[in-house]
């Protein structure tokens with residue numbers, strides 16, 4: 001995310017805008033004070049190679065309430081801010097859109113309570129918002145790749161390559177649990193690029209008799225001389241009834257049926273840290289620059305957009321349409337309509 005933050009600041013400064021950091025996510029927007037600090041060209045030097053985000057991030061329930069939004073709106077107005085770039089997943093982006101939709105009501109309330117002046121209300125009639133998708137899960141419809149996914153993918157592959165040494169020497173089977181919440185993208189690409197033998201992911205639950213299918217496949221491979229097996233389990237993996245398939249369940253099947261020396265490695269938050277990949281750095285630069293351009297071109301009444309990568313192009317898409325589509329994937333999975341879920345996920349999931 002740092003490359004995106006850097007690009008927003010520098011593109012903004014380059015175009016003659018006054019740019020502010022909002023630290024600690026929506027919580028910082030609500031708390032105001034030092035959390036909303038002016039940024040300059042130098043304040044984003046030396047951050048492009050750092051993981052996470054230097055401006056901090058937080059899950060914030062208060063921003064869902066009108067009282068929280070009122071505080072946030074007042075802080076923005078007092079600082080003279082009328083354009084907002086939001087980086088986050090569908091939750092943060094939905095919040096951004098709601099904030100923008102409530103803006104006229106918030107203004108009216110603040111004015112009525114004497115919290116802002118008539119002049120401030122008039123100069124801040126519109127709040128323009130542009131979103132960028134920051135999520136390692138690659139779960140946002142409309143984006144071929146979200147910021148952070150490629151770095152997480154690299155982390156996973158490095159870990160599997162390291163695990164393979166022990167697996168090979170000791171003829172073991174390793175089950176690697178990877179992140180992705182309800183999205184199997186990381187699991188699938190990790191499986192393909194590590195020559196894994198089996199993958200469990202949310203959008204494509206295995207057949208009912210998966211223990212049998214799995215054991216048959218692994219036995220055949222061992223019979224052909226393979227010394228190890230790698231199985232990738234997405235943290236959101238489910239069976240055809242929608243029940244979770246866990247790494248422990250898979251291990252128990254292999255130990256019981258094949259008597260294999262089987263170990264589990266849960267990669268966890270290792271996937272979300274470390275130096276961002278070269279691809280992610282460029283992606284952040286491109287998205288950040290495009291987000292500022294989109295804000296500069298926004299007119300009163302322009303719909304909130306999200307800047308994404310589509311077919312290697314930076315594009316602007318209607319924010320809520322993408323959020324709705326992303327929610328439709330979750331619904332399709334809930335309804336056990338797996339093909340529809342994959343179709344809705346978009347190009348990065350298909351042939």
Ligand code: F6P
Nearest residue numbers: 089135136137179180181235272
């Ligand atoms: O949304 C990204 C993600 O990394 C998921 O893959 C994972 O399930 C979740 O966040 C973990 O969130 P937290 O750090 O809040 O436990």
